[in-house]
Amino acid sequence: MFPFEIHSHTSQHSKCSGMPAEELIERCVDLQIAGLVVTDHHYQWPQGELDALAQSIAGNGLVVLSAYEVTTLDPKTDTHAGDILVYDWPEDEPPLPIWTPYEEACARIREIGALGISAHPYREGMGAGDLVYEMDIDGIEIFNQNHAQAHVNQARAAVARRGFLGVAGSDAHHRMQVGQFYTVFEQPVQTIAEFVTELRERRFVIQSNRPDIS
Numbered sequence: 001m002f003p004f005e006i007h008s009h010t011s012q013h014s015k016c017s018g019m020p021a022e023e024l025i026e027r028c029v030d031l032q033i034a035g036l037v038v039t040d041h042h043y044q045w046p047q048g049e050l051d052a053l054a055q056s057i058a059g060n061g062l063v064v065l066s067a068y069e070v071t072t073l074d075p076k077t078d079t080h081a082g083d084i085l086v087y088d089w090p091e092d093e094p095p096l097p098i099w100t101p102y103e104e105a106c107a108r109i110r111e112i113g114a115l116g117i118s119a120h121p122y123r124e125g126m127g128a129g130d131l132v133y134e135m136d137i138d139g140i141e142i143f144n145q146n147h148a149q150a151h152v153n154q155a156r157a158a159v160a161r162r163g164f165l166g167v168a169g170s171d172a173h174h175r176m177q178v179g180q181f182y183t184v185f186e187q188p189v190q191t192i193a194e195f196v197t198e199l200r201e202r203r204f205v206i207q208s209n210r211p212d213i214s
């Protein structure tokens with residue numbers, strides 16, 4: 001099996017993170033997982049830069065992929081409509097900016113052929129909540145460090161009812177937050193395109209490493 005940490009932030013490009021990419025990569029090597037996806041806020045690392053960093057720290061021991069996370073707006077209420085993780089967004093296309101209206105964000109993600117996952121939808125005050133039922137997205141996070149067990153249960157219900165992909169990511173901003181939750185693939189994943197294919201084909205399971213969350 002091939003465990004991936006698919007939601008993580010670096011201090012180079014996320015102000016809220018206390019962890020440089022180097023430390024994040026080192027931690028993943030220590031955890032002996034197969035891969036890592038860096039998902040900074042409104043910033044997508046050039047893949048070549050991450051490849052070079054991964055190579056210098058981990059040799060060929062860890063796959064490190066680039067994606068990003070966008071904070072969206074609900075224009076009807078002028079409030080936060082949750083964050084969307086965007087995977088396989090083209091490198092020559094600027095990432096969607098903060099406060100993109102969620103319908104527009106979902107439409108752009110579709111149009112461009114990327115994969116959209118609502119991050120921690122049931123996080124208090126900072127998730128999409130039941131708006132996910134109306135969103136044209138591919139999946140939602142079930143496990144995330146900002147989901148208590150009750151939120152996990154709500155996310156599982158949405159996955160069951162809407163047929164979403166239900167994934168798991170730690171949303172790690174600090175070293176000790178890495179590796180709480182994994183999305184585990186059946187076969188090796190080397191590129192962001194393969195990553196998205198394996199998700200779309202549902203060849204994965206999710207794993208909680210926290211005793212309080214299942």
Ligand SMILES: [Zn+2]
Pocket residue numbers: 009014016017041173
């Ligand atoms: Zn953050």
Ligand SMILES: [Zn+2]
Pocket residue numbers: 007008009039069119171
């Ligand atoms: Zn995040």
